[in-house]
Amino acid sequence: MAVLLLAEVTGGELALDATAKAVTAAAALGDVTVLCAGASAADAAAAAAKIDGVARVLCAEDAIYGHRLAEPTAALIVSLAGDYSHIVAPATTDAKNILPRVAALLDVMVITDVTAVVDADTFERPVYAGNAVQTVQSADAVKVLTVRTSTFDAAGDGGSAAVEAIGAAADPGLSAWVEDKLAASDRPELTSAGIVVSGGRGVGSEEDFALIEKLADTLGAAVGASRAAVDSGYAPNDWQVGQTGKVVAPELYIAVGISGAIQHLAGMKDSKIIVAINKDEEAPIFQVADFGLVADLFEAVPALTEKLG
Amino acid sequence: MKVLVPVKRVIDYNVKVRVKADGSGVDLANVKMSMNPFDEIAVEEAIRLKEAGKASEVVAVSIGVKQAQETLRTALAMGADRAVLVVAADDVDTDIEPLAVAKILKAVIDDEAPGLVIAGKQAIDNDMNATGQMLAALLGWSQATFASELDIDGDAARVTREVDGGLQTISVKLPAIVTADLRLNEPRYASLPNIMKAKRKPLDEKTAADLGVDVTPRLTVVKTAEPAERQAGIMVGSVDELVEKLKDAGAV
């Protein structure tokens, strides 16, 4: 069996961690061909060729793939699909946008957010904000799936797959990129960080979110947030952890001023060690925390930052 | 321009979901059901477009069991003008897959010819995040998923999308499919007079068979299980104790 894996390429660069984790899931299904598409994708393709378990890399460079618009990228994948039994991608916002479109064009169901590969047709995925895990078996000829990276280990390096340049598919010409507002940050990326410090509504303001960021920087951690913190404008949308935000599973997750709604837990309850700091001892977050501290965050967080500094 | 909004009847987001002991699914008997929260946001956005004079009519569509009428009445009470119910299952435990939902929506759209479809980004029961994208594919339309801002600009829509790295703005040709993310707006509550008025608004009923769509699932749910439970941890008394525990655990 043969797998086509859509690599995560942003601004010409390979998102190595997300792609290498998806390779681990894909390698269980067959020979892995990685597709790198972008306005420039050669560097990404070269990096993908080094991932262990990758058999071949296809590199599609064209301006129409520059911003990963769904319509041209889906058309490209569909043009290649005939050779593959599975089409896989890490469950990033890009792939969540593109792969369901691919599946519908192939008249098959998409299987999103896969957390385990049982066999070539059978997969596990969480439903109801992670309150249940479904095992689903596909009857479709081609399986199109996105995989949740937080549950797969990254494939190592040491591969040396051949890279083949391919041409662009026809551009449906339905949409155009206008602008990106992407925050540049020296912090580790949220979904691959070893430590995540997240703040919730309890932090109270955008200014005070600096307390969370300072603790994160002391630990070399990524910063996360609850939906309430994002909705209130304390933190940007790309920091949201949860059912409908990012799913993280770091070695250490520190939840500060977060009550622990199921929608938040859905995004972090597979973390190795969970710490909760909350002034309400009844807060549900304490039910999943390994270490709980009932305290006012405005005292506890600066003290913790100082002691760990 | 007509705006069509697909709304799904789902278990209320506040309900604690229970997996059935025999692993056949989750318990939906006597459980509070509501409109999918993202679809409330989609309905709100459509109504705002109408209030701003950019949309002429808002049509809500739901697919599933007969009880989805209630969900459609909620959309009508919020301000939608008309509703279409497509009955595709008799049993509340049957979830119609996004591909079949998209095919049904396509059939409705072929008939209604809206200029814009605003769906939710994700149904909070199956957590698929797929229907809008699949519908766009079947229609050959443009798609703008995970929208946090939407402006109609002549024959195009300018949409800001919530993506992993931050925000991306794109311009999509109309007709288009937009899927609503959490920050698009804050949906209104239906007032009592509007709930009364909604009872008299038109609600058409069809079946999947009327539309010629086969809703046989492509995915068989082999089993539904409880997720792994976390062990209860301990409470610490001070920041010092917390630091000590974290050091002992090798976490910092």
Ligand SMILES: Cc1cc2nc3c(=O)[nH]c(=O)nc-3n(C[C@H](O)[C@H](O)[C@H](O)COP(=O)(O)OP(=O)(O)OC[C@H]3O[C@@H](n4cnc5c(N)ncnc54)[C@H](O)[C@@H]3O)c2cc1C
């Ligand atoms: C469709 C849908 C999708 C959703 N998706 C997500 C998602 O992806 N991620 C997500 O997080 N949520 C999501 N939610 C929202 C979720 O239901 C909760 O509303 C949200 O997680 C609450 O955020 P919070 O814990 O920060 O706020 P709150 O629940 O208000 O909790 C704030 C906490 O801070 C504590 N606190 C206050 N002051 C202090 C202080 N000085 N010191 C210490 N503690 C203090 C309080 O005791 C309280 O426990 C979603 C909801 C819906 C309907």
Ligand SMILES: Nc1ncnc2c1ncn2[C@@H]1O[C@H](COP(=O)(O)O)[C@@H](O)[C@H]1O
């Ligand atoms: N049965 C349904 N009836 C109406 N709309 C639906 C249905 N299923 C999905 N949708 C729409 O598609 C969106 C995404 O759902 P999903 O792809 O299942 O996560 C929802 O927010 C709805 O707008």
